[in-house]
Amino acid sequence: MPTLLIYNPICGDRGAKTLITTHVLPLLEHANLTPDVVLATEHAGHAGAFVVSHLEQHSGPFTVILAAGDGTLHEIIEALTNTPPKGQRAAAPPAKLSFALVPSGTANALYSSLFPPLPDEDPTAYALRSVHALIEGRPSAPLTLALTSLRSPPATRAPPRVAVSAVVASTALHASILADSEALRAELPGLERFQRAAAQNLTRWYNASVKLFPTAAAGVVQMYDPETRAFVPHQHSTEDDPIVDLGGPFAYFVSVVNVDRLEPKFRIAPLWRDVKPEGAALDVVVLRPERDPSVQMDSDEYREAFSEKLKGVLGGAYQDGAHVGLTYADDGCVRDNGEGWPVVEYFRCGGWMWEPDDIDDRAHLVCADGDIHEIEKGGKATCSAATPSDDKSGFAVFA
Numbered sequence: 597m598p599t600l601l602i603y604n605p606i607c608g609d610r611g612a613k614t615l616i617t618t619h620v621l622p623l624l625e626h627a628n629l630t631p632d633v634v635l636a637t638e639h640a641g642h643a644g645a646f647v648v649s650h651l652e653q654h655s656g657p658f659t660v661i662l663a664a665g666d667g668t669l670h671e672i673i674e675a676l677t678n679t680p681p682k683g684q685r686a687a688a689p690p691a692k693l694s695f696a697l698v699p700s701g702t703a704n705a706l707y708s709s710l711f712p713p714l715p716d717e718d719p720t721a722y723a724l725r726s727v728h729a730l731i732e733g734r735p736s737a738p739l740t741l742a743l744t745s746l747r748s749p750p751a752t753r754a755p756p757r758v759a760v761s762a763v764v765a766s767t768a769l770h771a772s773i774l775a776d777s778e779a780l781r782a783e784l785p786g787l788e789r790f791q792r793a794a795a796q797n798l799t800r801w802y803n804a805s806v807k808l809f810p811t812a813a814a815g816v817v818q819m820y821d822p823e824t825r826a827f828v829p830h831q832h833s834t835e836d837d838p839i840v841d842l843g844g845p846f847a848y849f850v851s852v853v854n855v856d857r858l859e860p861k862f863r864i865a866p867l868w869r870d871v872k873p874e875g876a877a878l879d880v881v882v883l884r885p886e887r888d889p890s891v892q893m894d895s896d897e898y899r900e901a902f903s904e905k906l907k908g909v910l911g912g913a914y915q916d917g918a919h920v921g922l923t924y925a926d927d928g929c930v931r932d933n934g935e936g937w938p939v940v941e942y943f944r945c946g947g948w949m950w951e952p953d954d955i956d957d958r959a960h961l962v963c964a965d966g967d968i969h970e971i972e973k974g975g976k977a978t979c980s981a982a983t984p985s986d987d988k989s990g991f992a993v994f995a
């Protein structure tokens with residue numbers, strides 16, 4: 597099978613080149629697996645453009661050994677999804693692309709979800725687990741994609757732009773963090789830049805209205821029930837009328853595919869791994885301040901007080917995803933005994949629509965695997981989950 601080896605020399609702690617030359621290439625050589633091409637990316641967009649052009653000239657299926665972070669994987673998947681097929685890509689049904697990942701980025705959300713880090717594991721052995729899966733001939737696991745259409749106001753008649761995520765599609769706090777953290781990359785190359793950017797944005801609320809759509813498998817939108825620790829049909833979603841409406845303001849709105857965590861220890865959607873979805877689905881994690889009984893209005897004082905609560909609740913994601921079990925007492929105190937109503941609304945659905953209020957600029961930001969997009973005034977974003985139609989197409993990862 598044609599095999600490409602691509603590495604991003606500048607991502608994460610800039611260790612991809614050393615990992616490749618010292619460990620990956622010798623391992624492949626030992627297994628008699630010689631990549632057809634080895635590419636060090638030279639600029640943003642290089643990996644995506646290179647893979648598109650290679651697939652136009654060669655027929656697949658393909659293996660891509662990728663030493664990078666989630667952003668470079670996203671770039672390749674988005675380029676292939678959004679570039680009209682030419683050459684070999686047009687002549688044949690779309691060929692499957694299977695990735696052996698070598699985690700070299702900052703967060704490595706997909707890798708750490710597929711391979712949850714074990715205590716005391718040797719870092720090099722850990723980084724080579726997907727390459728070993730390829731060499732051992734294990735089957736690759738298909739990826740679900742989250743396709744987010746950014747729609748202009750109806751009057752402009754412009755076709756929507758589509759952002760393609762293999763990890764996360766978000767708005768609100770998470771999109772603000774990603775929008776602001778890039779400027780901190782030089783000063784803080786590690787995960788600390790996300791914490792710094794979070795601290796800058798914790799008091800913001802985002803005004804938008806949201807619709808959640810059902811999965812095909814369940815026929816309804818499901819919601820996590822902290823008491824039974826399982827997804828159950830949402831009380832307002834029935835097979836006849838499955839769409840759930842959520843009013844703002846929102847503090848947090850994150851949807852994920854393929855991952856239970858956004859960093860090795862930040863397990864934001866624990867059920868993606870514990871109770872795998874059937875068919876195409878998104879796990880959506882939402883925090884709405886006005887569900888807190890102690891929040892009586894939208895004011896600076898209440899935003900400040902809620903930001904402390906938000907920090908504590910999201911901190912639960914670092915405790916193996918404990919945040920999804922937290923509930924409110926009548927006075928707004930947060931408890932972990934499963935009684936009361938959930939602080940975090942944790943949904944499993946087939947898609948969502950986010951329509952920001954015109955006057956709220958920050959509510960117009962959408963993050964797709966770290967890329968920041970802006971919804972035009974009067975527009976909206978709609979996101980839906982998609983899985984490969986068969987085992988000969990789509991994207992997959994050796995795991």
Ligand SMILES: Nc1ncnc2c1ncn2[C@@H]1O[C@H](COP(=O)(O)OP(=O)(O)OP(=O)(O)O)[C@@H](O)[C@H]1O
Pocket residue numbers: 604605606607608637638639640641642664665666667668669671700701702703704705966
């Ligand atoms: N040589 C290069 N110079 C500048 N940017 C590059 C180069 N090669 C790739 N890129 C860009 O670097 C960006 C960041 O890479 P990547 O996402 O892989 O790492 P990361 O942000 O450190 O990790 P993660 O996404 O896991 O947090 C990607 O969007 C990619 O387009």
